[in-house]
Amino acid sequence: MAKFEPVLFARINKPDSTSLKTYMADGGYARIKEILSMAPVDVINVVKDAGLRGRGGAGFPCGLKWTFLPKDHPGPIYLCINADESEPGTFNNRILMEKDPHQLIEGIMIACHAIKSNNAYLYLRYEYGRSYRTLDAAIKECYAAGLLGKNIKGTGFNLDIVLHRGAGAYICGEETGLIESLEGKRAWPRIKPPFPAIEGLFRKPTIVNNVETLCCVTHILYRGKEWFQSIGVPPDPNNPRDPGSYGPKLYCVSGHVNKPCCVELPLGVTARELIEEHAGGVWKGRKAKAVVPGGISMGFLSDKEFDTKLDFAGPGKVGCLGLGTAAVVVIDDQTSMVDVLFNCCRFMSHESCGQCTPCREGTAWMTKILTRIRAGQGRLEDLDLLMEVAGSMGIIPGTTICGLSDGAAWPVKNAISKFRGDFEEYINSKRATVTSAQKLMEAH
Amino acid sequence: MSVLSEQLRERIRQEFPKYPNKRAVVLPALHMVHDAMRAVSTGAIEEIAELLELHPSEVHDTMSFYNFFKDEKHALGKHRIWVCRSISCMLRGGEEVLEKVCNKFHVHPGQTSADGKVTLEFAECLGACEGAPCILVDDECHMDMNAESVAALIEKL
Numbered sequence: 142m143a144k145f146e147p148v149l150f151a152r153i154n155k156p157d158s159t160s161l162k163t164y165m166a167d168g169g170y171a172r173i174k175e176i177l178s179m180a181p182v183d184v185i186n187v188v189k190d191a192g193l194r195g196r197g198g199a200g201f202p203c204g205l206k207w208t209f210l211p212k213d214h215p216g217p218i219y220l221c222i223n224a225d226e227s228e229p230g231t232f233n234n235r236i237l238m239e240k241d242p243h244q245l246i247e248g249i250m251i252a253c254h255a256i257k258s259n260n261a262y263l264y265l266r267y268e269y270g271r272s273y274r275t276l277d278a279a280i281k282e283c284y285a286a287g288l289l290g291k292n293i294k295g296t297g298f299n300l301d302i303v304l305h306r307g308a309g310a311y312i313c314g315e316e317t318g319l320i321e322s323l324e325g326k327r328a329w330p331r332i333k334p335p336f337p338a339i340e341g342l343f344r345k346p347t348i349v350n351n352v353e354t355l356c357c358v359t360h361i362l363y364r365g366k367e368w369f370q371s372i373g374v375p376p377d378p379n380n381p382r383d384p385g386s387y388g389p390k391l392y393c394v395s396g397h398v399n400k401p402c403c404v405e406l407p408l409g410v411t412a413r414e415l416i417e418e419h420a421g422g423v424w425k426g427r428k429a430k431a432v433v434p435g436g437i438s439m440g441f442l443s444d445k446e447f448d449t450k451l452d453f454a455g456p457g458k459v460g461c462l463g464l465g466t467a468a469v470v471v472i473d474d475q476t477s478m479v480d481v482l483f484n485c486c487r488f489m490s491h492e493s494c495g496q497c498t499p500c501r502e503g504t505a506w507m508t509k510i511l512t513r514i515r516a517g518q519g520r521l522e523d524l525d526l527l528m529e530v531a532g533s534m535g536i537i538p539g540t541t542i543c544g545l546s547d548g549a550a551w552p553v554k555n556a557i558s559k560f561r562g563d564f565e566e567y568i569n570s571k572r573a574t575v576t577s578a579q580k581l582m583e584a585h
Numbered sequence: 586m587s588v589l590s591e592q593l594r595e596r597i598r599q600e601f602p603k604y605p606n607k608r609a610v611v612l613p614a615l616h617m618v619h620d621a622m623r624a625v626s627t628g629a630i631e632e633i634a635e636l637l638e639l640h641p642s643e644v645h646d647t648m649s650f651y652n653f654f655k656d657e658k659h660a661l662g663k664h665r666i667w668v669c670r671s672i673s674c675m676l677r678g679g680e681e682v683l684e685k686v687c688n689k690f691h692v693h694p695g696q697t698s699a700d701g702k703v704t705l706e707f708a709e710c711l712g713a714c715e716g717a718p719c720i721l722v723d724d725e726c727h728m729d730m731n732a733e734s735v736a737a738l739i740e741k742l
Binding site: 217226227228229230231232234235266267268269270271273301303305306307308309310311322323324325326327328343393394395396397401402403433437468470472476480481484485488491492494576577578579581582 | 603612654676684707710712713721725726
């Protein structure tokens with residue numbers, strides 16, 4: 142196969158890649174006037190026909206989401222850009238914002254034109270200080286150049302982008318949690334329906350899109366849907382409900398590899414290819430024991446499953462929750478899955494917003510049970526108890542409002558069903574291996 | 586005597602036109618006050634509420650959801666150091682980095698050093714896993730930390 146040429150990452154290593162001048166020299170904004178003159182419905186159709194699926198985790202078809210807006214709505218429509226990237230292991234959006242902010246801004250302009258919105262709110266997690274400063278400078282450049290504000294490039298289209306900083310809460314990545322937070326409230330996800338497209342930000346029709354998704358929009362409009370569909374995995378002919386996994390994807394590889402990296406590849410590479418060909422292999426000459434396919438809430442692949450295609454359908458076929466954010470975390474064979482799972486559960490317990498009892502209590506109790514196991518006082522029955530708690534929380538069993546809970550349960554289900562031996566050995570040995578440094582990390 | 590300076594009030598007011606209602610300015614206002622005053626006191630909450638035409642309990646309700654904001658009893662030091670404890674950093678020695686910072690300043694996570702220079706915090710995934718373990722100093726990320734490099738970085742603060 143010919144070497145894949147990055148598109149989303151084409152400019153990130155160029156000098157001064159964040160400036161409007163270099164972005165325009167590379168052909169950026171060259172056709173924005175023409176695109177803003179297209180009928181909005183035509184823009185939606187291009188994105189819909191290209192088969193772009195959301196890059197934030199759920200993989201919902203982007204163009205289809207846009208069609209859910211009410212027709213001929215008289216009042217304001219909002220676009221929220223979800224830049225609250227907080228899923229452990231994920232950092233692709235940070236690189237996009239720090240290195241090529243105009244690619245994102247152009248995507249926002251196109252999306253807003255398509256959905257007839259004049260107000261975009263970019264919800265950025267607080268921790269991304271460098272992204273904030275880069276985007277702030279880029280947005281100011283656009284206003285000065287007439288690319289934002291009133292009557293952009295004489296097309297009659299108006300657009301304002303507001304940068305809004307979060308305050309360190311994972312749940313703000315959930316789209317209705319994000320909306321609540323933007324409105325100045327606790328980031329408690331809303332009960333759906335109504336979905337945001339009908340009643341979202343400030344109770345107006347709203348679309349929430351991920352940063353990488355919007356960057357893809359820019360390229361789809363410039364290069365066409367045929368280009369997009371020439372990359373990735375077409376729909377499974379045996380599954381009429383599979384929309385396929387088209388386009389390039391930013392895969393983050395971290396953990397126990399020689400060269401942790403974020404690499405752009407066609408959707409559908411395997412975990413093994415990512416580790417061996419792009420991340421320099423497993424560190425210290427060791428073997429990988431487990432791989433997180435797309436952020437910890439997606440669960441784990443065991444070593445027999447490393448050849449699973451990491452497209453939207455692949456991880457689900459081997460018992461994972463999905464592709465998630467395509468953040469691959471590699472765990473070597475010297476690491477205990479007990480410690481890894483404890484880390485996942487502690488994260489979810491800390492980040493559960495506390496609104497739904499099964500999630501608030503379930504994540505806390507799972508963490509407590511794992512703390513006990515790590516202290517050398519575990520019992521074999523604890524494993525069934527963990528499975529029982531994990532099986533009763535989330536949207537899938539129907540006990541919570543949002544999917545954070547499913548993402549909290551999944552690593553537990555996968556770790557215990559795929560690595561039960563690790564847990565049994567740990568419990569039977571009665572050892573307490575927690576170091577003083579780990580003890581510091583245990584605190585809530 | 587008001588808690589918020591006229592300059593801070595003006596900066597908060599400048600946020601109003603960006604949103605269709607004033608409540609949406611709660612987070613930006615909290616950030617501004619917290620940043621300038623190293624805490625959001627009860628008095629500051631009341632004055633923010635007055636500016637935003639809200640009840641103080643509404644501002645407090647939002648503020649208390651985000652562990653990010655400190656009240657006057659837990660005011661921040663000059664710098665805030667966040668040590669990531671999520672999976673990618675944990676796998677590559679994040680716990681040792683944390684121990685180093687704790688020992689250096691004689692503080693536990695959540696505390697401020699006696700000289701008021703540093704407040705130490707845990708962070709959940711900072712989104713810089715290609716450079717794990719990583720820490721955040723105020724809002725600037727530093728990657729590929731180990732016990733030595735984090736000590737050198739802290740020395741310069």
